[in-house]
Amino acid sequence: MKKDKYISKRKLMKLKPKDMTFREYKLGAVRETEHPNFTENDISTAINPCALAEQIEGRKIDWGNDEEREKMLVKILGASSVKDIYDPKKSFLRPIRRMIDASGKSVFKTSDVEEKSIPEQIASVYVPLRNRAASAEISFKSDDSWLPENVGWKKVGTYYINGAEPLEIDQGSLGDCYFLAALCSAGWVNRNYIRSTDVNGSHTMTFYTWLKNPEKVSVSEEIPCNLSSNRPAFGGSTTTGEIWPAVWEKAFAKWDTGCSHDHPNVSKIAGGNGGTALRQITGRGYSSYYLYNTKSRINTIWGWLDKNTNYLGKTMIPMVVNTSSIDRYDSLGIVSSHVYSVLGIETVNKKKRIVLRNPWAWKTPSEYCRTGSWNGLALGANGVFSIEFEMFLEYFYNLYYV
Template identity: 30%
Template structure:
């Protein structure tokens, strides 16, 4: 194992949850053309959404460092544009290069060409003109994104984002605790969501529902969740945190932050709310969820199971050694100790469907057709890697007294990545045991 990092800022916003929160609508993200909705709403090409080096708004409030890690920005350095709609210039009136002056481009010699290509006899050129750029990025957001991602509390309602309310949406559990229940919302806390999914998969008994009744007359149910201090950021003294069933939804009754894959189930959202209350060290039942953004996925597991966080970096190990670490923490191919992995701050992720500065849950390992794979889950519940390095098929895990099949074909965020590809794309992995 390696030395624990001094501080980690792993995190990226779930674009699907953010798009639904911005538009106030739900979409079928399994539709092959749904990426167009993301592009239009987030004003960024799909191929550039998943890496901060393209100034993607999914990394709002983060900046890339020289060592390929990310750090949080000062709040005052994140600009907010004047409206939620992009103000555009009517380029249909431009007939020649001189007419570009109508758009404020007066010195063509100094304008950088982003890319150029020959298309059926036409030269199509994309110019990079920063002073005309008013699209949302990691350093410039729209007013609605500011409210969702950074919080804009209504002083009359406690911490409540604009056009949202706190509401009891269902049962803590619908059935048994499942690894695919937690779905990340519109805040960059994938490190925490991947951690609770890891617990739900490897040690489901660790996800407890402790309840006590309060008040007089009509009884109000309060959930009690224990957190353990492990030091550093996103931490607080060990404490049993009590929260009600109320979680944030939009006025159109859609969740904004963490939600369950099972409709009418709320345990993942309650865990997120309790974590926010704990790290904010507040007694308020309406804690600021946005303060959970960016953190350490390995420590997040330890804060819940009170075990020792162990870190393993990929750059100092062979692919076989990384594969061996997963096997050491598994039985019958599935992890029996909760494990997570995280990607680099930036890299060659374009076109891979693997997300930079993102935390994933490790579910186990597989050996198929003489190839070794590590099984992972994206806490977004969708978005899996493309290409020859992922296995497309059915893999089953023996869990206590029953088999759990995982379909690698369905777009549910679960995938099997060949170990050399895992070493290439991922910065590290960890376990709390």
């Protein structure tokens, strides 16, 4: 089907399955292509700066506490300040972006920021990616020219150590926060969503098209690794030596790009929409709440959340929330152009709160969050935090759910 906003209703009706309404079919087509209805604020691209720093250094870094971590990030990334790193106008967290070209193909485009504003050490990591032509065809042969320097395909670690735990997901130096946050949210609600069929080191996952048709994809345990540290170059696990999130990331890239071999261009999944990812993982159509801070909106969305969480306050359906690209988020420690997993809600001292997780497994807001624990999870650790609900509505952009 031509992926163009000018497709006539008559043409769409000829292609529409009999058991779908025209509205469902049209919305599905728009969501699959991420064009033309998605805006800049609907596409999330932020990468984990710690993973980028470790890729530049070629080693695992002992980060210490968050204050020490950010001091080291400023030094390694060549930033003028911590705020500089999270400034959406700079290219520290989004050196590359996934785009859709005029023909509907998934392609690369560099950030709109000029080349000279990108620190040399960051540019050197992404030189192979940044030199790809925006109209390049997806390759169906094994071409590893896209791999950053000092990154290669290797089998390292163990797929599972204690089974697949959704809160082990740790985003790397690739802007696929939308996919990893959605994978975490789905697994948080139902572990079956993050299970694969495993046979002799080969893993088969199921993803769903916008027509909700299941499609299986099989991959080996070879993943892009930093050749110096033997650690996953992109998505990984907070459990040392475990690689199942990286294999899922690879499987998604293979399926999403239509790759026919075992070494897909994983970098092509940089940039996407959290709602689309939820549908691709679960096979269920997604809906969303646009967030803005009014009293009536607070009651409406809180009431809906209350109905879709259990007696412990945990979500019963997968949900993610994204942020827009507005600069004001960064002063609070909320990353712009990013997607977070929604874990649940709570009321503490008569104040409504929502519990979220950053797929970086760190970097929580500096204000409006409480300390302590929630359902056995330490707040402020592993990217998990409980933020006041009114501030959530003010600082976040769109809540997606299936």
